[in-house]
Every structure is written in structure tokens, then in C-alpha cells.
Amino acid sequence: MIGSVLTPLLTPLHGILLIPAIAVVVLVFVPSYRIGAMLNMLAAGLTFMAGASLLFDPRYRTDILIVDDFNVYLVTLTTFVAFTTSIFSASYIGHEIEIGRLTPTFLRFYHALYQAMLGAMNVALIANNVGLLWVGVEVATLSTVMMVGIYRTPEAVEAAWKYFILGSVGIALAFFGTILVYLVAQDVLGEGLSAMAWDRMAQNAAKFDAKLLSLAFVFLLVGYGTKVGLAPFHAWLPDAHAEGPTPISAVLSGLLLNVALYALLRFKMILAANPETLNVGLVLIVLGLVSLVFAAFMLYRRRDIKRLFAYSSIEHMGIMTFAFGMGGPLANFAGLLHMTMHSLTKSAIFFAVGHIAQVKGTQRIADIRGLSVSHPVLAIGLAFGVIAIAGLPPFGVFTSEFMLVSSTFARQPLLAVVLVFGLIVAFGALVLRLQNVLFGEASGPAGEVKATYVPLFLHLALVLLAGLWLPEPVVRWFRAVAAQLG
Amino acid sequence: MHTIGFDIAHLLAGSMLVLSFVLLYQDRITAVLNVFALQAIALSLSVAWQAVFQDAPHLLVTAGVAFVVKGIIIPTALHRIVRRLGIHREIEQVLSAGPTMLTGLGLVALSILLVMPAGESVSVLVREDLAFALAVILLGLLMMITRRNAVTQIVGFMSLENGLVLAATGAKGMPLVVEFSVAFSILIAFIVFGVFVFRIRERFDTVDVSALDQFRGERGDRA
Numbered sequence: 001m002i003g004s005v006l007t008p009l010l011t012p013l014h015g016i017l018l019i020p021a022i023a024v025v026v027l028v029f030v031p032s033y034r035i036g037a038m039l040n041m042l043a044a045g046l047t048f049m050a051g052a053s054l055l056f057d058p059r060y061r062t063d064i065l066i067v068d069d070f071n072v073y074l075v076t077l078t079t080f081v082a083f084t085t086s087i088f089s090a091s092y093i094g095h096e097i098e099i100g101r102l103t104p105t106f107l108r109f110y111h112a113l114y115q116a117m118l119g120a121m122n123v124a125l126i127a128n129n130v131g132l133l134w135v136g137v138e139v140a141t142l143s144t145v146m147m148v149g150i151y152r153t154p155e156a157v158e159a160a161w162k163y164f165i166l167g168s169v170g171i172a173l174a175f176f177g178t179i180l181v182y183l184v185a186q187d188v189l190g191e192g193l194s195a196m197a198w199d200r201m202a203q204n205a206a207k208f209d210a211k212l213l214s215l216a217f218v219f220l221l222v223g224y225g226t227k228v229g230l231a232p233f234h235a236w237l238p239d240a241h242a243e244g245p246t247p248i249s250a251v252l253s254g255l256l257l258n259v260a261l262y263a264l265l266r267f268k269m270i271l272a273a274n275p276e277t278l279n280v281g282l283v284l285i286v287l288g289l290v291s292l293v294f295a296a297f298m299l300y301r302r303r304d305i306k307r308l309f310a311y312s313s314i315e316h317m318g319i320m321t322f323a324f325g326m327g328g329p330l331a332n333f334a335g336l337l338h339m340t341m342h343s344l345t346k347s348a349i350f351f352a353v354g355h356i357a358q359v360k361g362t363q364r365i366a367d368i369r370g371l372s373v374s375h376p377v378l379a380i381g382l383a384f385g386v387i388a389i390a391g392l393p394p395f396g397v398f399t400s401e402f403m404l405v406s407s408t409f410a411r412q413p414l415l416a417v418v419l420v421f422g423l424i425v426a427f428g429a430l431v432l433r434l435q436n437v438l439f440g441e442a443s444g445p446a447g448e449v450k451a452t453y454v455p456l457f458l459h460l461a462l463v464l465l466a467g468l469w470l471p472e473p474v475v476r477w478f479r480a481v482a483a484q485l486g
Numbered sequence: 487m488h489t490i491g492f493d494i495a496h497l498l499a500g501s502m503l504v505l506s507f508v509l510l511y512q513d514r515i516t517a518v519l520n521v522f523a524l525q526a527i528a529l530s531l532s533v534a535w536q537a538v539f540q541d542a543p544h545l546l547v548t549a550g551v552a553f554v555v556k557g558i559i560i561p562t563a564l565h566r567i568v569r570r571l572g573i574h575r576e577i578e579q580v581l582s583a584g585p586t587m588l589t590g591l592g593l594v595a596l597s598i599l600l601v602m603p604a605g606e607s608v609s610v611l612v613r614e615d616l617a618f619a620l621a622v623i624l625l626g627l628l629m630m631i632t633r634r635n636a637v638t639q640i641v642g643f644m645s646l647e648n649g650l651v652l653a654a655t656g657a658k659g660m661p662l663v664v665e666f667s668v669a670f671s672i673l674i675a676f677i678v679f680g681v682f683v684f685r686i687r688e689r690f691d692t693v694d695v696s697a698l699d700q701f702r703g704e705r706g707d708r709a
Contacts, residue, residue: 176620
């Protein structure tokens with residue numbers, strides 16, 4: 001409410017940072033969880049409006065903040081998914097309160113943390129200062145750590161602890177990498193804030209000390225790579241997805257992983273401007289393929305439905321990392337499109353899975369059967385989500401994967417074989433694991449669902465639309481960003 | 487070029503590294519906490535020296551915060567927690583002291599090999615400071631891996647953070663980030679105390695993290 005009064009006075013750029021910040025303070029003091037959930041939706045909605053209106057004026061730079069084609073698209077995507085997830089969260093939370101898994105006191109902090117995470121991701125996305133980028137990723141991580149542990153079961157505490165330890169180690173190494181980058185830059189750009197500005201670094205990278213810059217990237221890669229969930233740094237990811245509340249699984253997979261990958265890509269762009277540094281593309285290709293193939297095989301052994309889709313996120317982050325590693329206009333385009341499609345699809349799947357786990361009272365795949373009989377609407381949502389994420393036409397994920405496979409075949413046929421192999425293995429796993437969930441005799445209680453289907457089907461409709469027809473402005477825009485990525 | 491200022495910076499950074507090694511082989515939690523407090527004090531002296539040496543008075547704030555928060559408040563608070571839980575003696579290591587120390591030596595060698603040859607553009611002092619800092623960071627990581635106890639893992643993480651602050655202050659004129667890093671070390675300390683220690687205590691009557699490891703990932707298969 002406070003946000004809506006202030007919005008007209010603010011530029012969109014202030015909006016995406018200030019609305020979540022104000023919401024954090026307000027939400028801590030709202031005792032009723034219903035009003036809290038409403039305010040959470042309102043704040044996320046206003047942030048999305050501010051984020052989307054950035055599109056009309058996507059140019060801004062100071063040494064602290066920057067808005068360009070690349071991050072404005074991610075800001076829009078992030079605020080959009082955060083908004084739809086807040087709608088899903090409201091109906092999800094209502095059920096958790098009813099069955100007593102959560103108490104209203106915890107929910108006050110849950111909503112405040114949700115906004116803190118949204119604000120921190122926005123900070124990370126529009127930061128020009130690489131130190132501020134680090135701060136944004138760190139705050140977003142810490143707030144999700146608290147939310148993952150919110151159920152306070154032994155499993156949730158272990159998951160949060162593991163996430164905290166591995167996430168902190170990752171973030172510490174990323175910070176060391178940031179210091180090294182600054183050291184390299186201050187030699188050319190002089191001491192002070194300007195030597196931490198990403199755009200100045202990218203322009204002057206050719207004059208940087210290549211050895212030290214390469215060393216810095218290794219630390220940044222391990223650090224932010226942990227957040228992206230790339231194998232072998234992924235150990236926290238499945239636990240955090242499975243044990244936290246499902247809305248958090250949706251934003252973790254759909255948004256936080258993207259933000260971390262975005263951070264890596266910014267540094268990749270600095271290194272790309274200096275020909276004597278290590279071959280970042282090759283490193284990303286290897287890590288991407290390892291994550292893809294590893295996660296694809298791990299899918300077969302999952303018995304928990306949220307864990308299954310967590311591994312699927314590792315797989316898809318691997319695909320994107322591979323695409324950006326290949327580079328070039330076509331592969332980058334595919335990578336950007338895949339980033340968008342995966343965010344939308346995976347969060348839609350988690351929306352469906354969240355309600356399914358609630359009506360069936362379990363996350364165990366073997367105990368969820370015959371969904372198409374007992375809850376046909378949820379079954380349709382999940383089925384379309386799985387068809388989309390498995391990369392079948394006519395959904396958008398197919399478009400991006402097809403582009404990536406065909407461009408890779410043209411350039412590096414051997415790599416394309418590995419890529420296709422991973423995709424097929426993952427496809428088989430998803431079909432095998434989810435067949436019984438959807439079909440057969442219904443299991444468990446056939447209770448009614450009090451669910452909002454709007455976010456679920458809105459996301460799926462967007463993914464379907466992108467698969468059938470990408471509007472011209474979007475294509476032009478992806479092309480521009482792909483060219484910027486090099 | 488080997489001025490007295492250079493030597494003092496070396497001495498202080500070196501003492502932090504030595505204290506990291508001392509942390510590795512302690513077998514009582516109280517001793518771990520005392521050594522950590524000493525390391526934090528060494529850090530604050532080192533940062534204060536950098537403030538004088540680089541003529542950057544704002545670093546004195548960082549030094550003061552490190553001294554008060556990490557040198558006094560956090561160790562005192564952890565001492566109280568440990569006494570109240572009655573765990574001041576127990577400590578479980580995955581690796582025994584010998585192999586741990588050898589691995590530690592290897593990590594120091596690794597950090598020297600990584601940092602020293604890279605970057606002729608940066609002065610020798612900065613590079614040696616970075617090598618020290620990286621060694622402290624890696625030893626902190628090693629401590630987190632080789633200890634099974636939640637309190638010692640936290641100490642390992644804070645020791646790692648000491649290394650980060652050392653690196654950040656060694657980098658000439660690095661803006662803002664020192665303040666950020668101090669703010670975050672305080673924040674993290676609060677989160678750790680507030681959430682994890684008490685929750686873990688509440689659930690398991692122990693702060694031994696291995697008690698958490700019964701759960702191996704597949705919900706519903708434990709019964």
C-alpha cells in the first residue's frame with residue numbers, strides 16, 4: 001500500500017529496489033498471514049510493473065548501477081516469476097497453515113524474506129559494481145537459506161545447514177575472485193569505485209594482466225558455479241529444493257540459479273575481451289556437459305518428486321552453461337531463450353507439484369498415483385509442464401534445444417552427440433518416473449484442491465506461445481543480447 | 487624495497503596463517519574458540535597496520551570492528567553456548583591431526599604457487615598478502631571439512647572470512663567492500679547463532695552435525 005503511493009514519484013529503477021525494501025519492513029510487522037500474503041502479492045506485482053516499465057527506457061549507467069539489454073530482460077523475467085510465485089505462494093501457504101505445518105509467526109518472516117530475496121536479486125541484476133553484484137547474490141542466498149529451514153523438521157534443518165555451508169563457501173570464493181578482479185582493474189583504471197565498474201572493466205579488459213584475470217575467473221567460476229548448481233558443486237541443490245516450501249523451490253530453480261549464471265556471464269564478457277586469458281568457453285562447455293549428463297542419469301534414481309525436478313534443474317542449467325560456452329550468435333540466442341523457457345516451465349512445474357504434494361500428502365513418487373483420475377486439472381498442468389521441460393514440441397524449450405543442437409552439430413558434431421545423448425537420457429527418465437504419477441489407479445485421499453491455477457497455466461501458455469511464435473521485437477532483442485555476449 | 491612496513495605487514499599476515507594451523511589441530515572446543523579470538527586480533531592488527539601503511543584511515547574502522555566483534559563478542563558468546571550445552575570437551579575430526587596438517591601444508595604451497603607467478607602488474611607486497619590470505623581461506627575450508635561439530639564448522643567459516651578481510655584490505659584502495667564484508671560477517675554470525683545452533687540443539691540435543699546425516703536424501707525411505 002505504501003508502495004502504491006510512492007510509485008508515481010519514483011523511476012522504475014528505484015521501484016525495483018525500493019518496493020521490496022519497504023515491503024520487507026512492513027511485512028515483518030503484519031501479524032495476519034492473510035494480509036501478509038496479500039501485501040506480498042501486491043509488492044511483487046508493483047515490482048513487476050516497475051521492472052517491466054524499465055523495458056521502455058533500457059539505458060542507464062553509473063559506476064554503481066547499470067541497465068542494458070542483457071539485464072533488463074532478466075529483471076523483467078525475475079520480477080514476473082516472483083510475482084506469479086507470490087500468487088501461488090498465497091494459496092500454498094493457506095493449506096500449510098490449515099494442516100499446521102507452518103505457524104503465523106513464521107509466515108511473517110517468510111513473507112519478509114521473500115521480498116528480501118526479490119530485492120537482493122534485483123540488486124544483483126542491475127549492479128554495475130562487481131562488489132554490489134556479490135552483495136546481491138549473497139543476501140538472496142542467505143534469505144533462501146532461512147526459508148529452506150522454515151519447516152524445522154530434521155530434514156529441513158539438514159538441508160538448510162548444507163545449503164548454508166556450501167553456499168557460504170561458494171560465496172567466499174566468489175568474493176576472493178572479486179578482489180582479484182579489482183586488483184587487476186585498478187592497475188589500469190586507477191584506485192576507487194571506477195575500478196569496480198563492470199562496463200569500464202569490459203572496455204579496458206584488453207590491457208589487463210591476463211594471468212591474474214584468469215586466476216580471478218577460476219575463483220568466480222567455483223564461487224558462482226556453486227550457486228548455479230553446476231556439477232560437481234551441486235550437492236546443496238536437491239536438498240534445498242526438496243525440503244523447503246514449494247514456492248521457494250520455484251524461485252530457487254526459476255530465478256536464483258539464473259542470477260548466479262548471469263553473474264558468471266558478466267565476468268565471461270570481461271575475459272572474452274582479453275585474448276590472452278584462459279579459454280572460458282571451453283571451461284563452460286565442459287562443466288555444462290558434465291552437469292547435463294550427470295543430472296540426466298541421476299534422474300533415474302529419484303524417489304522424491306521435488307528432488308526429481310531439482311535434478312532436472314541441474315540438467316537445464318548445464319544446457320544453458322554449455323550454450324553460453326559455445327558462444328556465437330545462434331548458441332547464445334538459444335541459451336538466452338532456454339534461460340527464459342526453463343524459468344517459466346520449471347516454476348510452473350513446481351506450482352503443480354506443490355499442490356499435488358499437498359492433496360496426496362506426500363512427495364514420494366511411488367505414493368502418488370493416478371492423478372489424472374483424482375485431480376484432472378493438476379494432472380493436465382503437470383503433464384504439459386513435463387512435456388515442455390522434456391523438450392517436446394510445440395513448447396518453447398523444444399525451440400531453444402533444437403537451435404542449440406543444430407548449431408552445435410554444424411560446428412562441433414562430437415559435442416552435439418554428447419548433448420543429444422544427455423537430453424535423451426533425461427527425457428527417458430522423466431517419462432519413466434512420471435508415468436505412474438499421472439495414470440493408473442488413484443492413490444491416497446481424493447480431497448478437493450484449493451488451488452489457484454492462474455500462475456500455472458499462465459506460465460505454460462507463455463511457453464507454448466514462445467514455441468509456436470516468437471514476436472519480432474523479442475527476437476530482435478535476444479539477437480542484440482546474443483551479440484553483446486559474444 | 488624491504489622496508490620495516492613491509493616486514494610488519496608480513497609478520498602480522500604470517501601470524502594469522504600460523505594461527506590457522508593452530509586451529510587445525512585443537513582437540514577441545516574452548517581451545518578452538520581461544521585460538522580463533524587470537525586470530526581475529528591478529529587480523530585487526532594487520533588491518534590497522536594496512537590503514538597506517540596505505541594512509542587509509544577508514545580501514546581503522548574495519549580493524550576496530552574485527553577486534554570487538556570477532557575478537558571479543560563472538561568468542562565470548564560461543565564460550566557461553568558451549569558451556570551451557572556442556573560440549574566443551576567433545577570434538578570429532580574426520581581426519582586425524584597428522585594428515586590434516588600435511589594437507590594444510592599442501593594448501594599453503596598451492597596458494598603460493600597460484601598467486602605469486604600471476605600478476606606482475608601488482609606489487610610484490612600485495613601479491614604476498616594475497617598468498618597469505620588465500621592460504622588462510624583454504625585452511626578455513628579445510629577446517630570446515632574436517633570437523634563434524636556445528637560450532638567448529640562455524641569457527642572454520644569465520645576463520646575463512648578473516649582471510650577474506652585480509653585479502654580485501656591488502657588490495658589497495660578497494661572501495662566499499664570492506665564495509666560490506668564487515669557487515670556481512672556480523673550478519674552471518676547472528677544468523678548462525680540465532681537459527682542453526684538453537685534449532686539443531688532443540689532437535690537433537692547435540693550440535694554434532696553427523697547426527698543430521700541419518701537422513702540421506704530420499705524422504706519416506708527412512709521408516
